[in-house]
Amino acid sequence: MAANKRIMKELGEINTNPPPGCAIRLAKEDDINLWDVTMDGPQDSPYTGGKFHIQIVLPKEYPFKPPVLTFRTKIYHPNVTNDDKGAMCLGMLRADEWKPPNKIVDVLKLVRAVLAAPQPDDAVEAGIANEFKTDRKAFDKTAQDWVKKYAK
Amino acid sequence: MDSDDEVNSVISSEDLGGDADSSVGDFGGDDSDVDFDELQEHDGFDTQEKDLKPRKKAFEIDHKVYSPEDIQRQQDDQVAEVATLLEQPHESTAILLRYGRWNKERLIEQYMDNQEEVLDKAGLGQDVQKSPPRIEVIDGFVCDICCEDTPGLRSFALKCGHRFCVDCYRQYLAQKIRGEGEAARIKCPGDGCNRVVDAKSLDILVRTDLTDRYHQLLMRTYVDDKENLKWCPSPNCVYAIECGVRKRDLTRVVPTVFCDCKHSFCFGCTLPDHQPCPCSLVKLWLKKCEDDSETANWISANTKECPKCHSTIEKNGGCNHMTCRKCRNEFCWMCMGMWSEHGTSWYNCSRFEEKSGLDARDAQARSRQSLERYLHYFNRYHNHEQSAKLDKDIFHKTEKKMTLLQSASDMSWIEVQFLEEASQALQRCRQTLKWTYAFAYYLARNNETEIFEDNQKNLELAVEDLSEMFEKPTDQLSGLRVEMMDKTTFCNRRRIVVLDDTAKRLKEGVSYNLHFYGFGVVC
Ligand SMILES: [Zn+2]
Ligand SMILES: [Zn+2]
Ligand SMILES: [Zn+2]
Ligand SMILES: [Zn+2]
Numbered sequence: 144m145a146a147n148k149r150i151m152k153e154l155g156e157i158n159t160n161p162p163p164g165c166a167i168r169l170a171k172e173d174d175i176n177l178w179d180v181t182m183d184g185p186q187d188s189p190y191t192g193g194k195f196h197i198q199i200v201l202p203k204e205y206p207f208k209p210p211v212l213t214f215r216t217k218i219y220h221p222n223v224t225n226d227d228k229g230a231m232c233l234g235m236l237r238a239d240e241w242k243p244p245n246k247i248v249d250v251l252k253l254v255r256a257v258l259a260a261p262q263p264d265d266a267v268e269a270g271i272a273n274e275f276k277t278d279r280k281a282f283d284k285t286a287q288d289w290v291k292k293y294a295k
Numbered sequence: 296m297d298s299d300d301e302v303n304s305v306i307s308s309e310d311l312g313g314d315a316d317s318s319v320g321d322f323g324g325d326d327s328d329v330d331f332d333e334l335q336e337h338d339g340f341d342t343q344e345k346d347l348k349p350r351k352k353a354f355e356i357d358h359k360v361y362s363p364e365d366i367q368r369q370q371d372d373q374v375a376e377v378a379t380l381l382e383q384p385h386e387s388t389a390i391l392l393r394y395g396r397w398n399k400e401r402l403i404e405q406y407m408d409n410q411e412e413v414l415d416k417a418g419l420g421q422d423v424q425k426s427p428p429r430i431e432v433i434d435g436f437v438c439d440i441c442c443e444d445t446p447g448l449r450s451f452a453l454k455c456g457h458r459f460c461v462d463c464y465r466q467y468l469a470q471k472i473r474g475e476g477e478a479a480r481i482k483c484p485g486d487g488c489n490r491v492v493d494a495k496s497l498d499i500l501v502r503t504d505l506t507d508r509y510h511q512l513l514m515r516t517y518v519d520d521k522e523n524l525k526w527c528p529s530p531n532c533v534y535a536i537e538c539g540v541r542k543r544d545l546t547r548v549v550p551t552v553f554c555d556c557k558h559s560f561c562f563g564c565t566l567p568d569h570q571p572c573p574c575s576l577v578k579l580w581l582k583k584c585e586d587d588s589e590t591a592n593w594i595s596a597n598t599k600e601c602p603k604c605h606s607t608i609e610k611n612g613g614c615n616h617m618t619c620r621k622c623r624n625e626f627c628w629m630c631m632g633m634w635s636e637h638g639t640s641w642y643n644c645s646r647f648e649e650k651s652g653l654d655a656r657d658a659q660a661r662s663r664q665s666l667e668r669y670l671h672y673f674n675r676y677h678n679h680e681q682s683a684k685l686d687k688d689i690f691h692k693t694e695k696k697m698t699l700l701q702s703a704s705d706m707s708w709i710e711v712q713f714l715e716e717a718s719q720a721l722q723r724c725r726q727t728l729k730w731t732y733a734f735a736y737y738l739a740r741n742n743e744t745e746i747f748e749d750n751q752k753n754l755e756l757a758v759e760d761l762s763e764m765f766e767k768p769t770d771q772l773s774g775l776r777v778e779m780m781d782k783t784t785f786c787n788r789r790r791i792v793v794l795d796d797t798a799k800r801l802k803e804g805v806s807y808n809l810h811f812y813g814f815g816v817v818c
Binding site for chain 1: 439441443463466467475482484485486488
């Protein structure tokens with residue numbers, strides 16, 4: 144498995160030098176394709192103070208196919224599906240934009256940037272996106288409420 | 296329609312380079328009064344040839360069939376032509392043309408305007424290395440995908456210089472081509488790099504099974520990009536059809552085309568031939584049948600409306616004494632009259648003429664009129680569809696019998712061909728008849744519609760006559776030969792009358808029954 148060497152290398156690098164606000168470990172000792180991430184909500188965002196559990200699945204074709212990322216902690220965000228999947232599909236996470244040299248660390252940096260600055264024009268939740276654009280106050284309020292309710 | 300003898304005169308491969316979106320200069324541009332007779336004269340008939348041929352019927356559409364080799368040649372020819380013009384290598388020109396969706400003129404114009412920008416957008420940005428890409432072994436190379444750094448590792452880079460090991464490159468290409476069905480826009484694996492992988496590099500890197508798939512996908516994109524080309528939808532058919540009819544023409548023409556595989560289909564919507572009914576009505580009709588037919592058939596057979604509150608009541612037993620579940624009204628299923636008027640004549644309605652029953656039947660009739668109107672057309676539509684299938688079965692049986700008869704009598708195989716011709720005529724005519732009923736459902740009532748219905752009736756009578764002859768026992772068939780041949784010719788002629796007349800009407804604009812044609816109207 145050529146992919147193993149790559150994944151092990153990424154895992155080593157990410158643990159010695161984790162991206163800001165992220166703690167990463169394998170979900171199960173013997174499965175290097177399933178990563179557990181705990182991400183702190185970025186400061187100056189409604190998510191600040193929250194701790195979000197994100198699961199990353201590396202498909203068996205990784206790194207030729209992008210990793211699949213899901214929020215296991217409920218989050219009120221235009222780019223995360225508001226269901227039990229909590230899926231995010233944005234930028235480099237899309238098959239046609241993903242390039243094999245891209246790394247999980249880049250993905251996590253992107254996710255954190257999107258938490259800090261939602262991308263309503265690329266939304267999966269049209270209603271939340273619309274609120275974000277037209278009534279920021281109400282959006283911030285709900286997002287903060289959800290942090291208190293689910294992400295503590 | 297005989298498309299074969301037009302093959303040489305339709306459109307040269309040069310014209311194929313035309314604008315996919317708007318190059319209809321040769322087809323009359325945006326002029327909404329394009330005459331299709333006129334239109335076809337632009338397709339390269341020289342006058343002499345035209346004089347020799349019978350005048351084209353109003354419903355016949357010029358088209359041409361291409362094999363995959365023809366299509367490949369078209370692309371190659373265009374690449375060669377544009378490569379000379381732009382002074383670019385063939386591989387880069389192919390990428391440019393795919394980027395420009397094979398709109399030669401527009402591409403050349405843009406290229407002359409801003410060469411650098413076009414090259415960049417097409418995925419042919421600035422070259423870092425000038426030498427043609429090849430597999431190399433480079434000292435100290437580490438693959439950024441698999442992290443291998445074994446000495447002697449073979450690697451490859453496009454002209455952008457992003458280098459990866461050959462194994463990773465192969466896996467990447469396989470994932471794109473097989474996994475994602477991508478071909479025309481496979482980019483360099485380098486992070487953020489838009490350089491497009493060219494066919495030559497692909498040949499260097501992967502085996503022929505993958506390059507075959509790659510070229511197949513490119514061919515598909517080419518046909519999909521060109522508005523005047525479409526694949527024949529018949530399963531396993533590899534041909535593509537070229538036709539000049541555009542989307543906006545489809546209210547005025549039903550472009551039936553004939554593939555070399557014998558399949559005839561509509562170039563507008565790729566459904567099987569549905570002349571004379573225009574695409575939009577076909578779509579509407581099929582949707583309606585899907586939504587309504589099952590329920591409509593059942594409702595008309597098994598339910599009636601309560602004469603008092605009009606809620607639908609299902610008859611669930613043999614008894615005619617009905618009680619509406621909603622308003623408790625009691626009435627007779629047979630005459631729709633009040634049950635109280637029946638006295639003691641249980642189970643046996645003999646009071647069909649009672650006043651209350653008459654009124655109720657009237658109201659019922661009105662509310663059911665539209666449903667019945669639909670069923671009238673649907674049943675005939677459906678009947679021809681079914682009969683076409685039956686006729687086919689009969690032909691297969693007859694074919695066997697004729698083989699027997701042929702060996703027992705002195706008829707030659709040529710002499711029994713009349714049966715096949717009759718069978719084909721039946722299929723064709725029933726196909727047409729079927730769609731005349733869908734079409735008629737949407738027509739407004741006027742003189743022209745009456746002419747249409749007369750033509751339809753004449754065709755239908757002829758078809759039923761011929762169909763009846765078909766069912767005769769084998770020993771009578773040889774005696775019916777001349778008669779059947781005459782009937783076949785007659786059917787074909789009647790069909791042409793229907794199609795020709797409707798095609799002319801469509802061109803002039805048809806008035807539809809807006810009540811049925813309009814949106815959101817459920818009948
Ligand atoms: Zn590699
Ligand atoms: Zn590159
Ligand atoms: Zn075909
Ligand atoms: Zn059609």
